[in-house]
Amino acid sequence: MVAVAVQSPDRAGSTAPDAELPPYHGIALTDVHLVRTVQEAEAAQQALLACDAIGFDTESKPTFVKGQGSDGPHLVQFADEQRAWLFQIGPDSAPLVPALKAILEAEDVLKLGFGLSDDVKRVRAKLGIEPARIVDLSTALRVPGQKHDLGAKSAVAKFFGTKLHKSKKISTTNWAAPRLTDKQILYAADDAQVALRVYRHWLALGNVLPPPRAPRRRPPPAA
Template sequence: MSGLPAEQDTLPPYHGIALADVRLVKTAADAAEAQAALLAADAIGFDTESKPTFVKGQSSDGPHLVQFADDRHAWLFPLGGDHAHLLPALKAVLESEGTLKVGFGLSDDMKRVRSKLGIEPVRVADLSVVLRVPGQKHDLGAKSAVAKYFGQALQKSKKISTTNWAMPRLSEKQMLYAADDAQVALRIYRHWIALGNVLPALKPPKAPKPRQPRSPAPSA
């Protein structure tokens, strides 16, 4: 299997979420339903997708999709167009102290969420860091984690990952790719905890920068 170490080539494939269990959040009512389900969970999978940039020096204006998953379903929040009606639910979930958010390689995702959405996520665990063991030089990615803990091969298509995530309508392949990104993290976390591991204390969220007082306007 391309992109996987030779010893993983013969592993059976990882079977991810079914399309019937993926919810595309379009309306405020959809968002409210997703919010209620996600906040009822003790932990959820979390990730984002952004439209790729192909010009040197060009910065991404993502995220264009935010995805969450509980143990049964995934919810996809598209942010490519008008998404103001989705922000209250996103803010409620990401800023919830009662629901743990887990994912792989979340550093850039967090920066983009702060920059574009003005949301400061709390109780977020980056499994790429959490799952590292003494002597391990590199962070553990989702592929390696699935091979290590499940004995299976996670297929992540480069072709799908570099598609336009800002499109008004996502393809079924895009939806499954995004949903799996969120849910596989939660599945790995559940398995890791079941093995008797304990999540280390999470860093507190960044404190907002104090606003500088405005200088008084010059008198006429």
């Protein structure tokens, strides 16, 4: 992928290249919760279902063989304004799925993120969960006449005047590893939380989302 400098307003109202922007300050490691037990999953569920909107994203172990499909997601992450919760999806994660299902299928909580099409498909295929009230900010925040979807990095530059560091070295690490590094944890948590922060800022500017589409329903089983 070729890096493209993003032009964004600076404090004086002009534009500044992406490289000159101050860094985006994301979530602190102490505010990220790794969800490993049923009790931790239920606590995350309770906290997240108390919100009107949450950040949402997934990570999957990369594939390096042409034509090889991903068996992700290997990580599902959520965030509110202060905290993030990371659910590792592996051989022993079945007890966590009920909490994931309750969160993702909740009709009264918006799930916000950037480029969520593949994330939703993988959650559906691997976990049998049908996410509801999904808002893909890549398209929802796109202004008339804009040719390309808005990514997290360009949204942070546009709305906050800061640079979100998106390391390809981290994004292509092994997300299926039993133990994640601090850099992986922060990368994943920021991916979820930045969507919520952008959304709140966008609303504060006077914008509104269109009415949500009816959720997709799975057909009933054959008799």
